[in-house]
Amino acid sequence: MTFTRAESALRTLGRMARTAELKRLGVTESELTRAVRSGEVVRPRQGVYALAGTQDRIVHAASHGGTVGCCTAGLLHGLWILETPPKCHVWMGTAGTPRSSCEDCHIHWDEGKVAVGAPPPVRNVLLQISQCASEDTFFAALESALRQSLLRVGDLTWLVAHLPVAMRWLVAFARADADSGLESLLRLGLHRLGIEARPQVWIAGVGEVDFVVGARLIIEADGRANHDGEDLRAKDLQRDAAAAARGYQTLRFTYGMIVHDWQAVVDAIQGALLQDGH
């Protein structure tokens, strides 16, 4: 495929690119100059071009000679990210040298080679998140990577070898079947309290529930937005009734409760566990 316009070449690639790559696609030097002048294309640094409208952080990281890393890169990979630190986090790879220093950026140097316009490999992104974000954010991101099969053979071993010793158990504790980051946070939070939550349990007459704690306590993490409406609420109530008929109690927690009011979640679960039958 050849292109006369820099803009269409970059759009087809879906990322920023070096001059040589664009030239191979048929884009001439004079077209690059024209495209930058007209504002269709930006030049984060000498010899690298991006579409106008590319996320600021991605362009900024490229201006340093690196690529955007950490939580922002996690979002680009489709990982479940609880919180993104305010600074721009840039991955330089093992051999990178920042082309300019900048107070606004946090630089990561972990092992690997930066590819222009591409986020770091998922294993590097997870390691960076472990260094900059909370343990909860790291764990939820890790489980979402496992769920989507985004890690290659050897990546978990690499990750464990590079993580601080105190965080290594999280890799062993992680599972590939958490349906959402909320489930990851719930299971991790309860484990820290010594409460084992068994995930994805099938109950005859009810269906698959997110967790069962003890003998008869069902916990559901409700990540849905309210606009999903009455139908789903009616289904939830039907399920809860079916569970109650079989001797189960159901507790449902929203994103807001799990993330912003964890103590209320713990109190509810511990209160339920104190009752007979659990």
Ligand SMILES: [Zn+2]
């Ligand atoms: Zn970082």
Ligand SMILES: [Zn+2]
């Ligand atoms: Zn910077």
